[in-house]
Amino acid sequence: MSREQRPQLLINGRAYDYAGNPAKRLSDVLRDDLGLTGTKIGCNAGDCGACTVLIDGKQVCSCLTAVAQASGRAITTVEGLAANEILSGLQRSFHRHGAAQCGICTPGMLMAAADLLARNPQPDSNQVRDALGGVLCRCTGYQKIVEAVLDAAGAELAPLPAAGSAIGARAPKVDGVAKLTGKEHYGADAIPADALWLRVLRSPHHHASFELGDVEAFAAAHPGIERVLRARDVPSNGFGIYPHIKDQPVLADGVVRFRGEAVLALVGTRAAVEAVAENEFPIRYTPLPPVMGIAAAAAPDAPLVQSGKPGNILLDGRVKKGDAAAAFAGCAAVAEGSFESGFVEHAYIEPEAGWAERVGERLEIHVTTQTPYMDRDEMAVVMKLKPDQIRIVPTACGGGFGGKLDLSVQPLVGLAAWLLQKRVACIYTRPESMASTTKRHPSQIRIKSGCDAHGRLIAIETVADFDTGAYASWGPTVATRVPIHASGPYFVPNVTARGRAYFTHCHPSGAFRGFGVPQGAIAHEAMMDELADKIAMDRLAFRRLNALKAGDATATGQVLAHSAGMPQCLDALKPHWDRALAACAEFNRGATAKRRGAGLGCMWYGIGNTSLSNPSTMRIGISAKGELTLYNGAVDIGQGSNTILTQIAADALGLPMGQLRIVMGDTDLTADAGKTSASRQTFVSGKAAEIAGRDLRRQLLDLLHASADAKLELQGSLLKARDAQGEHRCDLSLLPARYGADLLRGEGSFDPPTSPQDADGQGVPYASYAFAAQMALVEVDCDLGTVKVLDIVAAHDVGCAINPTQVEGQIQGGTIQGLGLALMEEYLPGRTENLHDYLIPTIGDVPNMQCILIEDPEPLGPSGAKGVGEPGLIPTAPAILGAIHHATGVRMRRVPVLPHRLRAALKQAETE
Numbered sequence: 001m002s003r004e005q006r007p008q009l010l011i012n013g014r015a016y017d018y019a020g021n022p023a024k025r026l027s028d029v030l031r032d033d034l035g036l037t038g039t040k041i042g043c044n045a046g047d048c049g050a051c052t053v054l055i056d057g058k059q060v061c062s063c064l065t066a067v068a069q070a071s072g073r074a075i076t077t078v079e080g081l082a083a084n085e086i087l088s089g090l091q092r093s094f095h096r097h098g099a100a101q102c103g104i105c106t107p108g109m110l111m112a113a114a115d116l117l118a119r120n121p122q123p124d125s126n127q128v129r130d131a132l133g134g135v136l137c138r139c140t141g142y143q144k145i146v147e148a149v150l151d152a153a154g155a156e157l158a159p160l161p162a163a164g165s166a167i168g169a170r171a172p173k174v175d176g177v178a179k180l181t182g183k184e185h186y187g188a189d190a191i192p193a194d195a196l197w198l199r200v201l202r203s204p205h206h207h208a209s210f211e212l213g214d215v216e217a218f219a220a221a222h223p224g225i226e227r228v229l230r231a232r233d234v235p236s237n238g239f240g241i242y243p244h245i246k247d248q249p250v251l252a253d254g255v256v257r258f259r260g261e262a263v264l265a266l267v268g269t270r271a272a273v274e275a276v277a278e279n280e281f282p283i284r285y286t287p288l289p290p291v292m293g294i295a296a297a298a299a300p301d302a303p304l305v306q307s308g309k310p311g312n313i314l315l316d317g318r319v320k321k322g323d324a325a326a327a328f329a330g331c332a333a334v335a336e337g338s339f340e341s342g343f344v345e346h347a348y349i350e351p352e353a354g355w356a357e358r359v360g361e362r363l364e365i366h367v368t369t370q371t372p373y374m375d376r377d378e379m380a381v382v383m384k385l386k387p388d389q390i391r392i393v394p395t396a397c398g399g400g401f402g403g404k405l406d407l408s409v410q411p412l413v414g415l416a417a418w419l420l421q422k423r424v425a426c427i428y429t430r431p432e433s434m435a436s437t438t439k440r441h442p443s444q445i446r447i448k449s450g451c452d453a454h455g456r457l458i459a460i461e462t463v464a465d466f467d468t469g470a471y472a473s474w475g476p477t478v479a480t481r482v483p484i485h486a487s488g489p490y491f492v493p494n495v496t497a498r499g500r501a502y503f504t505h506c507h508p509s510g511a512f513r514g515f516g517v518p519q520g521a522i523a524h525e526a527m528m529d530e531l532a533d534k535i536a537m538d539r540l541a542f543r544r545l546n547a548l549k550a551g552d553a554t555a556t557g558q559v560l561a562h563s564a565g566m567p568q569c570l571d572a573l574k575p576h577w578d579r580a581l582a583a584c585a586e587f588n589r590g591a592t593a594k595r596r597g598a599g600l601g602c603m604w605y606g607i608g609n610t611s612l613s614n615p616s617t618m619r620i621g622i623s624a625k626g627e628l629t630l631y632n633g634a635v636d637i638g639q640g641s642n643t644i645l646t647q648i649a650a651d652a653l654g655l656p657m658g659q660l661r662i663v664m665g666d667t668d669l670t671a672d673a674g675k676t677s678a679s680r681q682t683f684v685s686g687k688a689a690e691i692a693g694r695d696l697r698r699q700l701l702d703l704l705h706a707s708a709d710a711k712l713e714l715q716g717s718l719l720k721a722r723d724a725q726g727e728h729r730c731d732l733s734l735l736p737a738r739y740g741a742d743l744l745r746g747e748g749s750f751d752p753p754t755s756p757q758d759a760d761g762q763g764v765p766y767a768s769y770a771f772a773a774q775m776a777l778v779e780v781d782c783d784l785g786t787v788k789v790l791d792i793v794a795a796h797d798v799g800c801a802i803n804p805t806q807v808e809g810q811i812q813g814g815t816i817q818g819l820g821l822a823l824m825e826e827y828l829p830g831r832t833e834n835l836h837d838y839l840i841p842t843i844g845d846v847p848n849m850q851c852i853l854i855e856d857p858e859p860l861g862p863s864g865a866k867g868v869g870e871p872g873l874i875p876t877a878p879a880i881l882g883a884i885h886h887a888t889g890v891r892m893r894r895v896p897v898l899p900h901r902l903r904a905a906l907k908q909a910e911t912e
């Protein structure tokens, strides 16, 4: 091809003469050929907008643009936004407003916003929403993104807080600049050029037996394919979250139990493995009848999904306090109902990706994950190696929400790299990610609640059944956590609650922001509304009367010693609630098809593992050059733990947070901080960071012979302390290093105190609980069956807001995921395996959101902090459903409330 025929690219002001395939996606050229990995790939189908770049100033999806189409035109990527390393006003504003959480959508958002601002430097919020409508964000709830774009003209970088004032400051993310400039590396961004490619063949059947043909002949017939991996190649072909349940094969062995299950893995050059057509694989399936859904699994004659699991039951958890069955006889009002939900997909914008290499007798895996230490231990089991032979190096994580707690690419690339002694990489496609990874558990919940004539709750009885899919994953956690939380954040003297997880021939259900508690909250909050209505009491007043408070005993008999801010959350909502009720009454006077309603959702959430040890260890080192390093084994998946742990550690040390750098998650360099889930990192790892900071401070003061209240200062290698005796100095460069490059190291560990539950579920399953109440105002179009959420007010007891910007971001992001659960998200195996058919909230679906932070300090937590990752989501769907009922009189018992379901319910209500 002559130069005239070749695409001539002008990217960020630099000319490229592109000699490759002119039909190649521009996104692939940018990333693979030019190393501009700031442009992200979330779907390769035009659905997510992560790949958005500017061409001649206009936003386009680079995954849908052939490179030849961009020839001769000016292309701008995120790498071109900052001039000479100085952030643009838009980037500064994103940084200041906390508009990037995981950051995987951030380049696309920035480019779409840059297009808008070039045309319209002072847009209003509707114009921002229109312009950014093609870019999906799963983390932020969009509100801070809108605020950042509106503020782009005048934004300056937020200053870092001074020594001793980091906690409570709206400090910008310590890893924010990398996310805003495209320099952050996610799972697919730093794959070595010489890595082989791994492609997985997956089952097209829900349930089938299969036979393999001549795999070796198949490999030999395909030049470039170096190995085909099958079940017998896996040293120990089973993995799973629990040490005693390793029931999911890395590669299926003769039978597949869900559509999307891995059967074979091809390893070779990228071109070779991608060239193989699906029907070329040497495999013959014999489809078998699948067990689909809870009812089918629970049927008396149901075939067993896993042998040795009678009744298809994985776990039957329960909590019993008092005698609920007998107590109903004394109730003045009783309400009951059944509620259902389906699979919900995490839809993180970054699909699973990573690569591995064998280093002598060790295996190193670079991967997007929420849990490097669990990955390490699971890989040791699968590979029959010792844990210290495995090194997990987490990349930046482009969203997780629980979905990256289970192994995905790790055992596949690890096994291939070990056997071939070459680097091997794998990036899941969007459909592959959606078909093969865990989902939120579908649920069927029956509940009955009763109260006395004054509105005091007397009894709750509930059975919650969950579809846990083909393998256990986090099913046991859901089945035990849900009964504990089933009575809601209320004092109830008589509770009987069961949680059962059933095996089916669906993909495993796993961890997803709340571990079943969001489904349970839909049921218990509907009961609160119905009981309040039955005794003619205001819905908020009813909840306030029954709200758990310090000194009350929970359903497991645990007495809440302190930090139970449920009453404060409801009190904070009261003026908003009164205004919303009045506004609804006013609006509904007009006789149109549109009706407005207000609803409430309350929740409580136990922080950390359920009735299990839950430790975290943090270390902080100081080098001879005076460099402070926080060795942090807790992965930041976007929620901001890198920043929050730095703030806590800095204040414990008494030095500015800007002087700490962070090493995150590398299992060779950090200590085990446990997994990033269950809203535990601020509470558990935060406490460990606080203890580590204090430990290092004590060592530094000892070194200087300074008093405990001395003010520390660090100028390069010069360490100083000032106290009543005057100034103390030490030149650290004169001291010998004792821990690698570090002279001294502080260490802190924390394991929240819990106790096992007895046969009736009585015990202390969690050391601390978060509480929240949310109010939703909705408008229902009764003709169309559509629901528009207008306002959400969210009051959350977080103990202490270490970083209010990050806390608000968690609440807003969780709230919008809760909106998706309530109104639009339903994953159907085999039918919604992409972001076109599976709908998540866009920027256009976002209501006005107001966060109210309640700080009822938790004495065990760092500066009183608890956790907020999951609580943001849990109350939202109940609040929206309550608002729909208030608007229409119809109680929706199945989520999502899709228009056809609401229309049908309204029609049925008319005929009753």
Ligand code: FES
Binding pocket: 040, 041, 042, 043, 044, 045, 046, 047, 048, 049, 050, 051, 052, 061, 062, 063, 064
């Ligand atoms: S990667 Fe291009 S739109 Fe999703």
Ligand code: FES
Binding pocket: 099, 100, 101, 102, 103, 104, 105, 106, 136, 137, 138, 139, 140, 349, 398, 399, 638
């Ligand atoms: S910050 Fe938007 S997807 Fe994570």
